[in-house]
Amino acid sequence: MRNIKLTIAYDGTNFHGFQVQPNLRTVQGVLEEVIGRVAQHPVSIIGSGRTDAGVHARAQVVNFETDVRIPVEKWPIALNTRLPDDLVVTAAEEMPPDFHSRFSAKGKVYRYQIDLSASPNVFTRLYAYHYPYPLRIEPMIEAARHLAGRHDFTSFCAANTPVENKVRLLHHVELTREDHLLTITCRGEGFLYNMVRIIAGTLLDVGRDRISPDAIPTILSACDRTQAGVTAPAHGLTMWEVLYE
Amino acid sequence: MRNIKLTIAYDGTNFHGFQVQPNLRTVQGVLEEVIGRVAQHPVSIIGSGRTDAGVHARAQVVNFETDVRIPVEKWPIALNTRLPDDLVVTAAEEMPPDFHSRFSAKGKVYRYQIDLSASPNVFTRLYAYHYPYPLRIEPMIEAARHLAGRHDFTSFCAANTPVENKVRLLHHVELTREDHLLTITCRGEGFLYNMVRIIAGTLLDVGRDRISPDAIPTILSACDRTQAGVTAPAHGLTMWEVLYE
Numbered sequence: 001m002r003n004i005k006l007t008i009a010y011d012g013t014n015f016h017g018f019q020v021q022p023n024l025r026t027v028q029g030v031l032e033e034v035i036g037r038v039a040q041h042p043v044s045i046i047g048s049g050r051t052d053a054g055v056h057a058r059a060q061v062v063n064f065e066t067d068v069r070i071p072v073e074k075w076p077i078a079l080n081t082r083l084p085d086d087l088v089v090t091a092a093e094e095m096p097p098d099f100h101s102r103f104s105a106k107g108k109v110y111r112y113q114i115d116l117s118a119s120p121n122v123f124t125r126l127y128a129y130h131y132p133y134p135l136r137i138e139p140m141i142e143a144a145r146h147l148a149g150r151h152d153f154t155s156f157c158a159a160n161t162p163v164e165n166k167v168r169l170l171h172h173v174e175l176t177r178e179d180h181l182l183t184i185t186c187r188g189e190g191f192l193y194n195m196v197r198i199i200a201g202t203l204l205d206v207g208r209d210r211i212s213p214d215a216i217p218t219i220l221s222a223c224d225r226t227q228a229g230v231t232a233p234a235h236g237l238t239m240w241e242v243l244y245e
Numbered sequence: 246m247r248n249i250k251l252t253i254a255y256d257g258t259n260f261h262g263f264q265v266q267p268n269l270r271t272v273q274g275v276l277e278e279v280i281g282r283v284a285q286h287p288v289s290i291i292g293s294g295r296t297d298a299g300v301h302a303r304a305q306v307v308n309f310e311t312d313v314r315i316p317v318e319k320w321p322i323a324l325n326t327r328l329p330d331d332l333v334v335t336a337a338e339e340m341p342p343d344f345h346s347r348f349s350a351k352g353k354v355y356r357y358q359i360d361l362s363a364s365p366n367v368f369t370r371l372y373a374y375h376y377p378y379p380l381r382i383e384p385m386i387e388a389a390r391h392l393a394g395r396h397d398f399t400s401f402c403a404a405n406t407p408v409e410n411k412v413r414l415l416h417h418v419e420l421t422r423e424d425h426l427l428t429i430t431c432r433g434e435g436f437l438y439n440m441v442r443i444i445a446g447t448l449l450d451v452g453r454d455r456i457s458p459d460a461i462p463t464i465l466s467a468c469d470r471t472q473a474g475v476t477a478p479a480h481g482l483t484m485w486e487v488l489y490e
Binding site (some may be wrong): 009010011056058076080085086087088089090117118119120121122123125127 | 254255256301303321325330331332333334335362363364365366367368370372
């Protein structure tokens, strides 16, 4: 069997998230169906992680096994001619048998985009959260610095998430601004459910002086979801990159 | 009567162009309906120019007359709360009675965007023409220089366009590239039907060595539509700005 790694991009607007669900259009469902048609056998793909309904991906990674002997460089075109235009394969690579898109990943990069224009920008409306309020960026940068590091992120994880260990290493949280587009980039070893969206919601509260940057260590140590800000909307979030050795 | 100027942005994907057509969703149709509801009287808007089905606008300008005494700065929010999310009012201004969004315009800026990625970029797919072929940019810049100036643009105008005088002043045609996105910016006093899309199609032929940059003066002087390149697809085109005194 050959182990094929695909890098894929999708516009999450019209998908009910990554994971297969009966009778719903999902990234995994559409991709397995199309790979199965090309391979002429049923295929199960493994994703580096799930994304929720409305969340996008610039470079999500999946892998699957097949004995079909299509040269690996032909997979992107073979699939893209059959895939809908909101789901694109950008690269394919044959990997050793032990490569697993989730367990082999060393980390991930997510971006949360915010449109600060007074009136929403029609061209980014599906990919950026429109937030037309005056924001102070300096305190947000200070709060972001407090978030970086190895912490118990229970306060930044959806309540009742059935994961025992909520300690994660967040390499950095960076803010960049270009015109009216504010981008929060989170790079970390691993992420909890809704973690980046709660970080974004909390940083927006900091930018509006509702939370002091100095309160971040207290919020972290409280290990209480109600202490952090709201979960920012899904459509501002993009899985940017999956990191491997 | 007050003469209100609106600056509007729209994603042209789901509009059958700017101009009202019976039973079709058009920018003018949607906007007149919503302004009429706010003003509580029927309204006719004048656009700076029409855009075809699929063409976008970053800053199209329209004006209309009303005797409703809503403060002009309230118009954008009053309209945006009622408009669909692919049509946004970004500014409103009260103008002298003789302001006419078309006749008062001194020129326009259009942008044509081309996605040169091997696999299409899902996030620009609605706003850039995917053209995954190797292009030589230098000859395209040279050809663009030949297009600038005051010329008879019959060769760069849809055949059978019922306009007598096809002489137009094109201030400049600029090419810029950022990552895989190539942008052709045309700034001119006035444009003929399909002119920017034919310029884009012709420059792409130049980039692929199908047309020599030196052939542009000959193509212009032929005054024959069949001499220029194809009309590039509508969705790559955005009306960028309308120029007034």
